[in-house]
Structure formats: structure tokens, C-alpha cells
Amino acid sequence: MDMQNYTTQSETATSEPKITARDVNVFYGASQALKSIQLDIGANEVTSLIGPSGCGKSTFLRCLNRMNDVIENCTVEGRISLDGVDLYNSGLDPVLLRARVGMVFQKPNPFPKSIFDNIAYGPRLHGTVSNKDELDERVEKSLRRAGLWEEVKDRLDKPGTGLSGGQQQRLCIARAIAINPEVILMDEPCSALDPIATAKIEELIDELRERFTIVIVTHSMQQAARVSQRTAFFHLGELVEVGETDRLFTSPQDDRTQGYITGRFG
Numbered sequence: 001m002d003m004q005n006y007t008t009q010s011e012t013a014t015s016e017p018k019i020t021a022r023d024v025n026v027f028y029g030a031s032q033a034l035k036s037i038q039l040d041i042g043a044n045e046v047t048s049l050i051g052p053s054g055c056g057k058s059t060f061l062r063c064l065n066r067m068n069d070v071i072e073n074c075t076v077e078g079r080i081s082l083d084g085v086d087l088y089n090s091g092l093d094p095v096l097l098r099a100r101v102g103m104v105f106q107k108p109n110p111f112p113k114s115i116f117d118n119i120a121y122g123p124r125l126h127g128t129v130s131n132k133d134e135l136d137e138r139v140e141k142s143l144r145r146a147g148l149w150e151e152v153k154d155r156l157d158k159p160g161t162g163l164s165g166g167q168q169q170r171l172c173i174a175r176a177i178a179i180n181p182e183v184i185l186m187d188e189p190c191s192a193l194d195p196i197a198t199a200k201i202e203e204l205i206d207e208l209r210e211r212f213t214i215v216i217v218t219h220s221m222q223q224a225a226r227v228s229q230r231t232a233f234f235h236l237g238e239l240v241e242v243g244e245t246d247r248l249f250t251s252p253q254d255d256r257t258q259g260y261i262t263g264r265f266g
């Protein structure tokens, strides 16, 4: 590993790293989307990934639970570890990995099932509850943690797709929480939502970090500033700069970061 390069890119995570990425290169066919990424993701904090369109934020996010495996032609090189265990070369089952590292997408995507069954799906699949009472309890707890219980408790048998966009996104967060993940990846989770629904999700993210490690891709620098403790700025497939969010926005060390946050490009 090129230590000099690493220290210029990255400040140490503010908490113990939950995830470490070292020398990560990603290719789509012959085209390189990420170049030698070194990044520590601290436990129980929110890390934002920001940067202009096409810089590789979502590609990096998908490396963290091996979602790139399902994209044809996508090759991931380097080392990414979760609690010190290599995600790609240790025989870790990707399905179990995705239970530990859950994901919430840009567009809310509830299953075409009842609200209850959306949440119950994961615990049933992974066999993490042993009877109906435990399942009921898990569903209620997940919906409470996602701040949705009061709004849906009287309509659990109604379709998840009948909820508002913001409620659907909180349902998807509840669905991710229901299998007790350690990390939650969020790919622009508010981009399809209005400002009020966005504010609710942002409050929720802040509450969730007590229990989970969160990595969020966002196009909104204001959102990164509001929700995250650390921010990583990507540009043309490189991780240009990472550090405490306040520091990165007030005194960026790289001209490219400065250019992006002052709106000169992006």
C-alpha cells in the first residue's frame, strides 16, 4: 500500500473502523470507475460520499455489500474488510454479508406485499425469529425504530405500495433494520422525496447511528453537512479527500474539493 498517498487522502476515522477499503479498483469492462480507493468507515457514525455525477460514489457503495457482483462486466480489485474480515476473499457468503450490510435505494421499493410482510420477509428468510409472537415484536420494533409505527399500526395488512413516498422510504429502512444489520448503505435515499419527508429521514438517520454504521451517497452537500460526521469527496473515480464533515466543508485541503463545495463544478 502507498502509505504516503493514503495519509494525504484520509484522516483517521473518528471511531474504530467498521469497514476498511484498501487499494480498491473497480472496472466496468475495460473502463476504470474507481482508482486505488483507501477509506476507513467508522463504527456508529454516518459517512457521506459526495462528488459530481459519475465520480463513482454508488459504485463504491455497492462494493461494501458486494452488490457489484450482480453487474455483468464489473470487476472489483483490492481489499475491503468488515470487522477485519475480507469481504471478497474469505469465503464469506454474499447473502449473509447483505444481511449484515443492508441497503436502502434511491427510489423507495417496497415489495408488492402488506406492510407487515414487507418487514417480516427478512426475519422469515433468515430464520431469525422462532415464533409468531417474536415476529410480531420484530415488526413492531423495526417500524418504531424507523419512526413509522404510529402511522401504520392500524393498517399493517394493507399494501406497502399504498403509503406515501416518504412513508415507503421509512418502510424500506424498517425492512433493512428488521434483520439486525450492522451497517446500512443508503444510495441517495431522499432524492425522490419532498423537503418534509426528507427532514424525517434525516432525523431518522441521526437516531439510527447510535445502533448502526451508516454510509450515505448524497448529491446534496447540505444533507451531507446535516447528517454525517465524516464526508468523503470523490472526483473522476478518485477519493480526493476525506475528513470530519465540518472540517471538510470549512477548510478543504484539496483545490478540487474547494471547487466542488463552492459550486465551481459538479
Ligand SMILES: Nc1ncnc2c1ncn2[C@@H]1O[C@H](COP(=O)(O)OP(=O)(O)OP(=O)(O)O)[C@@H](O)[C@H]1O
Pocket: 028, 033, 051, 052, 053, 054, 055, 056, 057, 058, 059, 060, 071
Ligand atoms: N453498470 C455499469 N456499466 C458500465 N459503466 C457503469 C455502470 N455503472 C456505472 N458505470 C460508470 O461508472 C462510473 C461511476 O458511476 P457511478 O454510478 O458509481 O457514479 P456516481 O458518482 O454514483 O454517479 P451519480 O451521482 O450520477 O449517481 C460512471 O462513469 C458510470 O458511467
